[in-house]
Amino acid sequence: MSGSMEFLLWTKGPMFDIAMVIFAIGLLARLAEIFLLGRARNYAEPRAGEWPAGLRTMLTRTVADRGTFERAPFNVVVGWIWHLGFLAALLLFVPHIELAKGLFGISWPALPNPVVDFLTAITLLSLVATLVHRLNHPVKRRISTIEDYLVWTVVFMVVLTGYLAYHRMVNPYPLALGMHILSAEILLILLPFTKLTHILTAFIARWYNGAAFGRKGVQS
Amino acid sequence: MSELTLERGLAAFRAEIDAPTAAFFSSCVHCGICAQSCPFYLETGDPKYTPILKLEPLRLIWENEFTLLGKLKGLLGLQRKVTDAMLAEWEELLYDSCSMCGRCSMVCPVGNDLAYMIRKSREGMVQSGHAPEGLISASVRAIKTGSPMGLQWKTLAVQIKHVEDSTGLKVPVDQVGADYLVMLSSMEVINFPEYLEAITKIFDHAGVTWTLSTQCFEATNAGIQIGNKDIAAQLVERVVAAAETLKAPNVISPECGHAFTAIRWEGPNLIGRAYPFRVFHIIEVLEELRVAGRIKTEGKEMDRLSLHDPCNLARKSGVIQQQRNLMDLVADNFVDLKEHGKYQWCCGAGGGVSSNERAEPLKMAAFKRKKAQIEEVAPERMVTMCATCRTQLEEGLEEFNMDIPVVGLTEMIADHLVEKETGS
Numbered sequence: 317m318s319g320s321m322e323f324l325l326w327t328k329g330p331m332f333d334i335a336m337v338i339f340a341i342g343l344l345a346r347l348a349e350i351f352l353l354g355r356a357r358n359y360a361e362p363r364a365g366e367w368p369a370g371l372r373t374m375l376t377r378t379v380a381d382r383g384t385f386e387r388a389p390f391n392v393v394v395g396w397i398w399h400l401g402f403l404a405a406l407l408l409f410v411p412h413i414e415l416a417k418g419l420f421g422i423s424w425p426a427l428p429n430p431v432v433d434f435l436t437a438i439t440l441l442s443l444v445a446t447l448v449h450r451l452n453h454p455v456k457r458r459i460s461t462i463e464d465y466l467v468w469t470v471v472f473m474v475v476l477t478g479y480l481a482y483h484r485m486v487n488p489y490p491l492a493l494g495m496h497i498l499s500a501e502i503l504l505i506l507l508p509f510t511k512l513t514h515i516l517t518a519f520i521a522r523w524y525n526g527a528a529f530g531r532k533g534v535q536s
Numbered sequence: 537m538s539e540l541t542l543e544r545g546l547a548a549f550r551a552e553i554d555a556p557t558a559a560f561f562s563s564c565v566h567c568g569i570c571a572q573s574c575p576f577y578l579e580t581g582d583p584k585y586t587p588i589l590k591l592e593p594l595r596l597i598w599e600n601e602f603t604l605l606g607k608l609k610g611l612l613g614l615q616r617k618v619t620d621a622m623l624a625e626w627e628e629l630l631y632d633s634c635s636m637c638g639r640c641s642m643v644c645p646v647g648n649d650l651a652y653m654i655r656k657s658r659e660g661m662v663q664s665g666h667a668p669e670g671l672i673s674a675s676v677r678a679i680k681t682g683s684p685m686g687l688q689w690k691t692l693a694v695q696i697k698h699v700e701d702s703t704g705l706k707v708p709v710d711q712v713g714a715d716y717l718v719m720l721s722s723m724e725v726i727n728f729p730e731y732l733e734a735i736t737k738i739f740d741h742a743g744v745t746w747t748l749s750t751q752c753f754e755a756t757n758a759g760i761q762i763g764n765k766d767i768a769a770q771l772v773e774r775v776v777a778a779a780e781t782l783k784a785p786n787v788i789s790p791e792c793g794h795a796f797t798a799i800r801w802e803g804p805n806l807i808g809r810a811y812p813f814r815v816f817h818i819i820e821v822l823e824e825l826r827v828a829g830r831i832k833t834e835g836k837e838m839d840r841l842s843l844h845d846p847c848n849l850a851r852k853s854g855v856i857q858q859q860r861n862l863m864d865l866v867a868d869n870f871v872d873l874k875e876h877g878k879y880q881w882c883c884g885a886g887g888g889v890s891s892n893e894r895a896e897p898l899k900m901a902a903f904k905r906k907k908a909q910i911e912e913v914a915p916e917r918m919v920t921m922c923a924t925c926r927t928q929l930e931e932g933l934e935e936f937n938m939d940i941p942v943v944g945l946t947e948m949i950a951d952h953l954v955e956k957e958t959g960s
């Protein structure tokens with residue numbers, strides 16, 4: 317018991333600090349890496365401004381166009397479900413909000429625990445579905461790399477350990493919670509150096525995309 | 537082009553990496569959705585034609601040389617390098633199986649502008665000596681003769697004579713101070729002489745002053761298709777010089793989608809300065825004339841017509857509503873293809889695919905997407921406004937024994953002009 321308590325305290329203490337530092341510095345470095353490259357000046361007479369179109373695409377690209385939805389419904393729907401489930405569990409679960417309150421001093425309303433529990437189960441199932449899809453769809457299999465499987469494993473572990481801890485399915489409890497926290501820390505550490513950066517850079521990418529099309533008069 | 541080497545190729549790839557490219561590669565989640573937007577993948581079912589995969593050489597250069605982790609891998613000797621063999625393999629992916637239609641750029645959920653990066657990758661391919669033969673010879677001909685097909689002014693002069701004889705109108709040549717300098721594409725001159733006749737009639741009808749230039753009549757840009765900035769810039773400079781000689785305030789791009797994006801969007805950036813004139817596609821000019829009430833038509837086409845939007849004109853340049861307004865002017869029974877405008881499907885021939893003979897089977901495979909779209913709507917004729925698209929539609933429809941003629945929108949408008957009252 318005491319060993320597991322020590323483990324939990326370590327994940328909440330020194331390991332947490334290490335993860336946060338690597339996450340923050342890594343992410344800043346990645347953003348600098350992108351923005352310092354700059355963009356060539358554009359001399360062509362624009363049809364419209366870049367900013368409104370860029371900002372719109374940052375939002376609108378979240379929803380697939382109808383044709384794409386019809387051609388890849390599984391991809392679109394399962395992608396949506398697990399992203400939403402993950403975000404709901406991350407942001408609307410009481411202990412997570414309390415953590416934010418402790419760290420940043422801000423809080424917001426939570427979802428009832430049984431609801432989060434249900435969403436977490438759905439998320440786990442859809443993550444498994446994405447893995448099966450990745451292993452079976454010819455395009456996905458062809459373009460997947462070790463990193464894709466590594467990232468999948470880490471994300472899955474974060475959700476799974478959370479689910480196990482909540483249901484007290486691993487004993488002792490401090491070990492279960494410690495494992496969950498450690499998985500989340502591994503995710504934070506990997507985030508700046510893997511495709512997980514898309515949680516931030518996708519919005520930059522969308523802006524550039526929207527801006528490029530927008531100045532030509534097309535909302536992309 | 538002297539001494540094309542892997543070294544030069546890598547340097548060219550490197551020079552293309554910018555903030556958008558880095559943001560795009562950083563964001564890719566390998567979801568594979570881009571494949572679902574690419575006619576070359578969809579119609580062959582071969583996953584190697586997945587758009588993001590076509591960018592692997594550029595992505596590797598970015599990862600190896602522009603990211604922290606990549607450099608770290610380099611120190612440990614873990615980098616995967618771009619080799620000559622790799623580029624040789626990618627030549628087919630970056631040229632034969634990509635018409636730079638830009639559809640993938642519209643659907644990638646993280647917002648990657650894949651077509652933008654394909655264009656960039658081609659710069660590296662040319663410098664490393666991995667561009668297709670057909671495009672190399674088109675570029676050489678364009679630089680040497682002014683036309684990618686080696687067409688000379690004397691051929692055009694013969695055509696001008698024909699047009700003048702059949703219309704009784706003068707085709708203005710080298711008129712200083714005309715409002716519009718009209719550029720052509722060799723493809724148009726050879727395959728669709730109706731176009732020149734049509735604009736001659738329309739501009740006379742609408743009282744527009746215009747001119748051709750003996751100094752430069754070709755506005756397609758083989759340098760952009762192959763991916764060579766120096767050649768591309770030279771070709772743009774020729775158009776600019778011709779417009780400056782004639783003091784033309786406006787330049788009309790040929791009825792060719794690619795030529796339009798080349799001169800309208802890439803041109804000023806290639807020469808590093810803004811133009812002293814404005815650039816329009818003929819469809820934009822016709823629409824302006826229509827709005828101003830300067831085009832008077834009579835009668836309408838009564839058969840069932842549908843429209844093919846050239847990628848370069850619609851998705852890549854925002855000219856979408858104009859052609860529909862013009863269709864309404866002269867067509868009674870116009871029906872759009874299901875996915876059209878910015879979500880239209882490529883005919884399969886753009887981006888240099890049609891100048892690359894080796895790519896013929898892929899070009900026809902990609903066309904099957906368009907064919908299916910056309911079958912869905914079952915028009916009696918197709919209308920379009922790009923010489924390359926039109927040629928591809930004609931060839932493709934014939935290949936599949938579909939008896940659907942293809943017409944140019946400009947000619948269709950010219951056919952319906954109200955005759956001018958003589959003597960007024």
Ligand code: SF4
Pocket residue numbers: 563564565566567568569570571588643644645646647648650
């Ligand atoms: S659609 Fe976008 S994110 Fe998905 S694989 Fe293609 S480029 Fe990557």
Ligand code: SF4
Pocket residue numbers: 573574575576586587590633634635636637638639640641650651654882
């Ligand atoms: S630009 Fe068009 S042809 Fe090229 S990869 Fe994208 S969807 Fe395919």
